[in-house]
Amino acid sequence: GENVEQHPSTLSVQEGDSAVIKCTYSDSASNYFPWYKQELGKGPQLIIDIRSNVGEKKDQRIAVTLNKTAKHFSLHITETQPEDSAVYFCAASKRTGGFKTIFGAGTRLFVKA
Amino acid sequence: GAGVSQSPSNKVTEKGKDVELRCDPISGHTALYWYRQSLGQGLEFLIYFQGNSAPDKSGLPSDRFSAERTGGSVSTLTIQRTQQEDSAVYLCASSPPGWTADNSPLHFGNGTRLTVT
Numbered sequence: 457g458e459n460v461e462q463h464p465s466t467l468s469v470q471e472g473d474s475a476v477i478k479c480t481y482s483d484s485a486s487n488y489f490p491w492y493k494q495e496l497g498k499g500p501q502l503i504i505d506i507r508s509n510v511g512e513k514k515d516q517r518i519a520v521t522l523n524k525t526a527k528h529f530s531l532h533i534t535e536t537q538p539e540d541s542a543v544y545f546c547a548a549s550k551r552t553g554g555f556k557t558i559f560g561a562g563t564r565l566f567v568k569a
Numbered sequence: 570g571a572g573v574s575q576s577p578s579n580k581v582t583e584k585g586k587d588v589e590l591r592c593d594p595i596s597g598h599t600a601l602y603w604y605r606q607s608l609g610q611g612l613e614f615l616i617y618f619q620g621n622s623a624p625d626k627s628g629l630p631s632d633r634f635s636a637e638r639t640g641g642s643v644s645t646l647t648i649q650r651t652q653q654e655d656s657a658v659y660l661c662a663s664s665p666p667g668w669t670a671d672n673s674p675l676h677f678g679n680g681t682r683l684t685v686t
Contacts, residue, residue, distance in 0.1 A: 490674065499660055500660075556614045556625060557614070
């Protein structure tokens with residue numbers, strides 16, 4: 457089955473700096489890669505996603521890149537702000553073999569003011 | 570509109586007791602998922618319901634775990650004879666109809682924090 461690995465597990469940056477979180481997946485059939493942000497005491501919330509026919513997608517300060525050949529995808533947050541502090545999860549899913557979404561282990565991001 | 574609702578938000582139970590966790594998905598969402606999140610860990614898939622199809626139970630960790638979805642809406646996750654290792658946050662999520670593998674946003678509830686003493 458699919459396996460998603462996520463690095464780093466913890467990331468600390470200064471306010472205004474950029475943050476990058478990287479993920480790899482194992483199943484070449486996966487074709488949808490969402491990213492979720494989880495704040496304390498709440499469920500994860502979708503922040504951006506990318507499909508396998510696209511290499512990059514940007515939404516304001518957040519961007520995601522996908523390298524299908526290497527089975528890598530990354531989340532980039534620019535001009536970080538204290539409210540970006542949270543746990544971020546990458547995930548992968550595919551149509552065949554069931555619809556379950558497999559998540560990475562998460563990255564705890566700290567943005568220091 | 571209303572999001573995914575889970576109850577109770579917190580549950581403390583004694584080892585060996587049974588517990589039921591409830592999930593009310595977003596109205597009109599046809600897919601429903603249960604995930605488990607242990608302290609500081611990622612999300613572990615448990616079970617998935619899609620419409621009237623047979624559920625995908627491949628993530629249930631043991632036969633003490635079961636789930637039902639009545640009338641294609643509300644779901645209940647039941648854990649029998651709870652063990653201390655069952656302590657975790659149990660998250661429910663739903664997806665809108667017309668779901669395809671490349672358009673599958675999961676809408677999560679805030680979870681039920683289960684503590685087994």
